[in-house]
Amino acid sequence: MAANIERRPHVLVFPFPAQGHMIPLLDLTHTLACHGLSLTVLTTPQNQSLLDPLLHKASTEGLSIQALIIPLPPTEGLPPGCENLAQIPLHLFFLLMHSFKELAHPIEHWFQQQKNSDYGFGPPVCMISDFFLGWTYDTATKLGIPRIVFHPCGAFDAFLHYSLWKYMPGLMESDDDKVHFPELPHPVSFAKHQISSLGQLYKRSDPVSEFIRYSMNLNVKSWGNLINTFNDLEAVYMDHLHRVSGRPVWSVGPLFPPAVFDPKQRRTMIERGKPTTINESVFLQWLDSRGEKSVIYICFGSQACLSNKQVEEMAAGLEATEESFIWVIRDPPSGMPADEYGVLPQGFEDRMEGRGLIIRGWAPQLLILSHPSVGGFLSHCGWNSTLESITLGVPLITWPMAADQYYNARLLVEYLKVGVRFCEGATTVPDRDDWRIAVKRLLAREGEEMKRAEELSKAARIAVQEGGTSYRNIEAFVSEIKKLFLQAS
Incomplete structure (x- = not known):
């Protein structure tokens, strides 16, 4: 893009490399591009092919989406070339998450290049990154831009993770066989073996574990939350997360290709x-x-x-x-x-x-x-x-x-x-x-399950249609990004 072409608000998108995390964030990327934003999607060479369908669609539809491919440095303990959750056993999960912090300096270098260039999309006005990449809050703060958390999960799950890491390690180290989650709108407890894999992998004083805890807790400090859900499904948890975190919470789901909603x-x-x-x-x-x-x-x-x-x-x-x-x-x-x-x-x-x-x-x-x-x-x-x-x-x-x-x-x-x-x-x-x-x-x-499924299906379709809650939330989010763009101009 030449310098004399009018620039749009530019957003850096950073998905976590796992199937269930990348797919919905790439769907959101497409939706945001349709609402007039320019987007750069950051990933590593082993995950580059996962972007190809989105980039092809963007090129045929005239949307502003580009890829930023940054090599992931080798990490001791990880097999060579492992850059996706599907490539590793569960016990290496933390190590994979930890390894991505090595991209912080390359991101900063790329950002400075965008600031100093008269070509391309220009520097991003914010970063959207997966909630497994909480450390990007520090990177965004260093760059002087807001970081928005993307939750590929639902609002109920998002709040359970929020509570788990806020009170870690106490929740997992109690003598009780159950973990009782505080601060939810109603009492919730799970058996310890049912707790998220992240909670079970945590080891007190282990440097990698402590970095993961630090990183996950940074999610709460971030500028806002985008959640792959819709209000009629999880309104009580959306509202509660907003009250407890004090940060904006936008339900933007269900995130699917448009054809899903058209029989x-x-x-x-x-x-x-x-x-x-x-x-x-x-x-x-x-x-x-x-x-x-x-x-x-x-x-x-x-x-x-x-x-x-x-x-x-x-x-x-x-x-x-x-x-x-x-x-x-x-x-x-x-x-x-x-x-x-x-x-x-x-x-x-x-x-x-x-x-x-x-x-x-x-x-x-x-x-x-x-x-x-x-x-x-x-x-x-x-x-x-x-x-x-x-x-x-x-x-x-x-x-x-x-x-x-x-x-x-x-x-x-x-x-x-x-x-x-x-x-x-x-x-x-x-x-x-x-x-x-x-x-x-x-x-x-x-x-009653069939009846409830039909009711929620109707609510999901309404949520993403023009005027629906998720559609309006995306519009509201894009409006905030445009304000950031005007402030930076």
Whole structure:
């Protein structure tokens, strides 16, 4: 962009490199560009390909989005080339988070280049970064610009993290088997094994752990909060976070491609994440042959992998239901014995031919959930999957396994009444009869979950339409950014 072309407010966007974190922030980046902002998305070489769909879309739509690729220096203890959460085991999670602080100086150098150049977007007036990158508050402060926290999770989850790190390490070191979270609008407690992986990894006086605690607590000092939720879903937690933090809180979700909200375009939507491993026409033809809300969809996200014993119980329960299903089965990651995970019982696929569809690898989840034949979703309760299901009016059966999934499952079952509790834990072997009963309950519409799913789906669509709460919040946020731009000019 030449110097004589009128510049727009410029925002630096810094996602954390994990599937569930990057996808919604890139969706928000596209939305902000549509509202007249210029945006630079910062990532590392190993994650560069994840930006390609957004950059291609921006170029075809005439939007101002560019990539800033900064190499990540090697970190002792991390395998070479590991720059994404999907590439590491859980015990290295803190080390990966810690390693990204090495990008602080390159960011500062790039910022000075933008200030001294008459070309390009000009220096950014603020930074939006993932809540796992709390240390960027210090970087933004040094640069003289505000830092806004992006929460890829919901408001309930965001506040639990806020409370956890504010009172760490006391919450995790108490003799009580449960962790009681203070300052929420109603009493909330979780068993210690259900607490976010971050809380369980923390070790007092360990330098990396203490940096993570320091970094997470900086989120509360940041200029504002953007949360991937909508008011009708979590208004009580949005309002409470605003009161306790004293910072602006904008609900801007659900963050999805526009086609998700238009039934006429859903079959043409570009899938989010990795390429699918099944021909779309095959499963769409199969779904078209099913009755309305007659299919149960089973998927546990991008990382969970079921043991053969878990698979055996799931298969037996499915067979007993006599219901139609789509089941996504992940191959075990490298280092795990392939013959101990994801192996279906002998003869199961032959017996289920015509009634069930097995997908190995990556499924086109949005297309599946948007189909009128799908009446329920067994999920690990990651927030992206949770929002997708709610937005598309599909009630859930919950099987949380790690991270924030226990928080989301509690929200779905006890507070939103849109989920049926089934199983908990990554290694727990489910009961085939419990599984059969849960499927029958959803597909027979015996509880209130289907009605609540339909109500919340309508509310989600309204929230993102012009005049809706999330749409107005995005407009209000963009207005604040434009004020910063005028002040800096």
